[in-house]
Amino acid sequence: MSFQEPLQSATAQKIETARQKKDKGDQAYKQGDTKGALMPYHEALMFLKGLDKNALESIGVGSSAPPPKDKDGKEIKEKTEVDELIEKIYANMSACHLKNENWKRVVATADQVLSKNETHYKVLYRKGKALGELGFHEKAVKILEVVKEKSPADAVAVDEAIAKFRKLDKESERAHKNKMRGFLNRPEKEKASAADA
Template identity: 45%
Template sequence: MSNPKNLEVGKGYKDEGDALFKKTEYRPALGKYYLALTHLEGLDKNAMSSMGMSAPSNAEGEDKPINEIDELISKVYGNMSACHMSLKNYQRVIETADKALKKNPKNFKVMLRKARAVGEQGWHERSKRLLEEIKTKSPEDAAKADAEIARLNSIDQAKDKKYAQKQRGFLKRNVDLGIEQKVEPEEEGVEEISTPGVKAA
């Protein structure tokens, strides 16, 4: 198949996947997105100009522009990560989000989803670092990032409180069982050395 044909077929499968996603049919949607990728991933980037999709040249130091194909692939992987998030397949969320971000590092919606998935796996500090990065790179997403950080902090505080209560319960059980160890306060001054068999005066 020619590149233009592949592009149109790939877009068609993506649209079908989007429609299924809206109906909350996540697994069938993933199948459509996979089919979309089989047509989009193999497209020749050098043939872009013949399809009228060449990216504008950029000055040195500026961000590299993203061509239409990479943008489309990023969206497909991003939508796959959304499906996996709904299915609570958090490792797959991270994997597909990483592929989306490789094609478009500015896909902050996907980066936010990845941060949430990382947090759901229990890696709260790593998740918070990603969320802080989003706040720096995308101020318009700062409120969402802050809300997620607040949610993670709330979970951490609840865990800390539960752990403290558990520790208090453990100590109380020891007291109830009569195995509390008393620690005598240290007396100030030097310690006397006694010779074995000789009573101290």
């Protein structure tokens, strides 16, 4: 038995265990248990994170060939099976967090996916929606407009979200102006004491 064989076996076992955990999370999600799905997804990531690229190549999951280049000569990042699995897990986690209205976690998990695949428009939509719910209306609208342009099939849901966040942005702007108008109409003494507070 060579030194590589136990390493290959351990790596393959980690990948298989991660797949099983992901499947368990998928089942929980399908049953509507979005909170229960998060733990198996998290556990799956623990098995996948940090797997050595050389070990992956030795079991045929990666490629030892130099990365291919696009027409401009830039390296195209080739995804391994593990990369794709991690991307799917984070995408599923972002869906769970969206259902649970945990907006900051939606953004964090969406960013993990988008760092590997910037054309994952479903996840980009989730990020835009979460940013809008967090009060970053302008940023949300910009992201959602990209989704609408690149993924016309999602136009109805995107248009609804854009309309909602534009309305909320106008309302908060109006409230801010009214507050400032009230502040500017106060006598000078009140302004000074309010500014000191």
